[in-house]
Amino acid sequence: MAFDLPPAIMGISHSSIFLASAACVLLVSGIVWQQICVCAPEWIKELDALGQPRKQKLARTAVVCGGSISGTIVARVLADHFDRVVLIDPELDDIQKPKTRILQYNASHILLSLFADGARRLWPSFDTEMRAAGGRLVSADIQLHYSGIPVPAPHWDYPTGCFPTSLGMRRSEAQKALYGLLIQHPTSAKITVLPGTVRGVEPSEDRASIRSVVVRLPDGTHTTVDEVGLLVDCTGATQAGMKWLGSAGYSLPNNLRCSYKPNIRYATICFSVFPALESRLPIPQSPNGRLSEYAFVPHFTYGLSVTALFKLDNNKIQLMLTSSEDNLPRTVPEIIPYMSSIRGHAPFPSWLVETVELLCEHCPEPSFDNIKIPDQSYVKWHSVLAGTLPSNFIAVGDSNLQLNPVHGQGFAKAMLNAITLNSLLHSLDSGLHNLPRDFSARYFKNNAVRTEGLWDATRLHDYGALTCEPMIGESRNTGRLVRWFEVKLLTAATKHKDVAAALWRVRNLIAGESALLAPTILWKVLWTGSRF
Ligand SMILES: Cc1cc2nc3c(=O)[nH]c(=O)nc-3n(C[C@H](O)[C@H](O)[C@H](O)COP(=O)(O)OP(=O)(O)OC[C@H]3O[C@@H](n4cnc5c(N)ncnc54)[C@H](O)[C@@H]3O)c2cc1C
Ligand SMILES: *[C@@H]1O[C@H](CO)[C@@H](O)[C@H](O)[C@H]1NC(C)=O
Numbered sequence: 001m002a003f004d005l006p007p008a009i010m011g012i013s014h015s016s017i018f019l020a021s022a023a024c025v026l027l028v029s030g031i032v033w034q035q036i037c038v039c040a041p042e043w044i045k046e047l048d049a050l051g052q053p054r055k056q057k058l059a060r061t062a063v064v065c066g067g068s069i070s071g072t073i074v075a076r077v078l079a080d081h082f083d084r085v086v087l088i089d090p091e092l093d094d095i096q097k098p099k100t101r102i103l104q105y106n107a108s109h110i111l112l113s114l115f116a117d118g119a120r121r122l123w124p125s126f127d128t129e130m131r132a133a134g135g136r137l138v139s140a141d142i143q144l145h146y147s148g149i150p151v152p153a154p155h156w157d158y159p160t161g162c163f164p165t166s167l168g169m170r171r172s173e174a175q176k177a178l179y180g181l182l183i184q185h186p187t188s189a190k191i192t193v194l195p196g197t198v199r200g201v202e203p204s205e206d207r208a209s210i211r212s213v214v215v216r217l218p219d220g221t222h223t224t225v226d227e228v229g230l231l232v233d234c235t236g237a238t239q240a241g242m243k244w245l246g247s248a249g250y251s252l253p254n255n256l257r258c259s260y261k262p263n264i265r266y267a268t269i270c271f272s273v274f275p276a277l278e279s280r281l282p283i284p285q286s287p288n289g290r291l292s293e294y295a296f297v298p299h300f301t302y303g304l305s306v307t308a309l310f311k312l313d314n315n316k317i318q319l320m321l322t323s324s325e326d327n328l329p330r331t332v333p334e335i336i337p338y339m340s341s342i343r344g345h346a347p348f349p350s351w352l353v354e355t356v357e358l359l360c361e362h363c364p365e366p367s368f369d370n371i372k373i374p375d376q377s378y379v380k381w382h383s384v385l386a387g388t389l390p391s392n393f394i395a396v397g398d399s400n401l402q403l404n405p406v407h408g409q410g411f412a413k414a415m416l417n418a419i420t421l422n423s424l425l426h427s428l429d430s431g432l433h434n435l436p437r438d439f440s441a442r443y444f445k446n447n448a449v450r451t452e453g454l455w456d457a458t459r460l461h462d463y464g465a466l467t468c469e470p471m472i473g474e475s476r477n478t479g480r481l482v483r484w485f486e487v488k489l490l491t492a493a494t495k496h497k498d499v500a501a502a503l504w505r506v507r508n509l510i511a512g513e514s515a516l517l518a519p520t521i522l523w524k525v526l527w528t529g530s531r532f
Contacts, residue, residue: 037518046423050121053080059433060229065198070397070414071234079187093195106369108268108320109171110408113140113164114509118415123181133177134313135169138289148346154501169313233395259377261469267328269319271363282351300464324467382444492528
């Protein structure tokens with residue numbers, strides 16, 4: 001009994017043991033939470049399987065409908081899994097001819113590093129061939145300025161010269177060069193290019209899969225591609241798969257496709273810069289180059305006036321301007337006055353304005369490409385009831401999900417879809433000949449887990465703008481919490497290197513969104529009062 005402790009002390013020691021163990025649990029779960037959040041996403045690990053051929057190929061023909069960015073990537077991936085791939089697009093008869101069916105063919109593009117990382121796996125000569133076509137392999141740094149305040153890319157996290165790179169090239173030229181890579185690669189022996197338009201599909205007798213594809217040829221006659229093993233909708237904004245399956249008698253839910261109207265105008269002004277002028281431009285030097293020399297993204301209450309300057313292939317410099325009104329310049333004298341109307345927390349640097357002035361003064365007749373961004377839309381194939389879709393139908397790229405282009409994710413998202421597809425195909429039993437009944441459902445499910453966050457983040461951001469028309473069932477109030485977090489995150493990224501690094505990685509699809517919820521990042525974000 002002598003060793004009995006007085007009840008009060010017992011109480012203290014009980015509660016302190018409780019506190020100590022609670023602290024331990026918190027610490028351990030904090031560490032686990034941190035580890036889970038910062039761990040590389042599955043798709044980065046899966047990059048290594050990209051470009052690796054399957055030993056025993058799958059039966060029948062893989063049919064890729066649409067031969068733009070997604071179609072080119074997917075045809076290359078499928079040539080690793082099938083002996084016969086058919087790539088169909090009405091504009092593939094002459095690759096040098098400018099495409100007319102792609103609204104954004106002449107629009108400024110930035111290509112996030114995940115796109116280049118994937119393309120290098122698919123085409124080991126990617127860098128060499130792109131350079132040969134005039135493209136620049138540069139740091140994946142867009143010199144982001146949020147409302148004029150710099151949000152740095154994490155150069156400090158990489159040894160000098162080792163920052164991830166991506167391709168600085170006009171979209172039109174990148175697309176041609178990529179197609180060139182496709183038809184030069186050894187796997188191209190497996191790929192048949194069929195210039196034509198897919199008009200419809202025919203199901204198998206039990207409707208469990210697509211059996212054939214009907215194609216209209218350029219001369220107006222029709223042909224069918226039979227023995228379809230896998231059918232991939234890569235028709236971009238047309239999102240033709242919905243029509244094909246609907247006409248073939250598959251019952252699709254009415255709310256399969258959701259969309260909203262960002263109401264943004266997008267201007268690309270392209271200057272041809274002769275070398276003597278280029279050396280006079282007051283653009284700050286960067287040793288490895290960068291994707292964009294300057295990018296201004298406004299706070300949503302200031303409208304949607306993104307301004308960016310890109311050095312591209314073959315001495316081209318593009319100025320990209322967006323607006324929520326129809327007020328973008330269409331002639332040279334309108335450019336500087338338009339730029340001076342843009343407001344933010346800090347003005348444009350003087351070198352930017354001087355550079356644009358010099359370009360306007362000395363470059364003969366820049367080209368103007370002014371377009372209205374179409375509705376952003378998401379075809380929620382993953383929401384279709386199990387067993388409804390044909391087992392061998394999938395969609396890749398914009399035919400599945402079209403994001404607001406000002407975030408520059410389109411090419412990288414198509415690559416992410418292709419990584420998901422490739423991994424799923426590699427996971428099938430090596431002896432397997434036919435795709436399993438749930439193949440389509442599994443692809444769409446895996447893919448939705450990886451890309452739905454992009455749809456949510458960009459859409460809810462856009463709802464902050466007065467001119468945006470939300471999708472049915474939502475209002476401009478939807479996502480207020482997300483926008484509150486977004487401005488705090490951006491503020492924290494202007495102050496803390498690790499927050500800036502996490503944000504950059506998430507934006508480049510190198511990290512999953514969970515990286516922003518890691519305790520070391522989250523507390524800084526929540527602690528920092530918004531500057532914007
Ligand atoms: C203004 C603007 C700027 C953009 N900026 C960027 C950027 O900076 N970075 C970025 O990564 N992304 C950007 N994007 C998005 C990017 O352009 C798209 O994500 C990309 O083009 C999608 O490629 P895709 O192959 O899926 O579709 P698309 O490029 O739209 O191609 C669809 C193809 O399908 C073909 N087709 C259509 N119907 C049929 C049919 N029935 N049969 C056969 N073929 C058919 C068409 O001829 C076309 O070749 C931007 C988009 C816009 C609108
Ligand atoms: C792109 O520009 C070329 C000329 O440079 C033009 O022929 C073509 O029609 C344009 N494409 C689109 C979609 O605007």
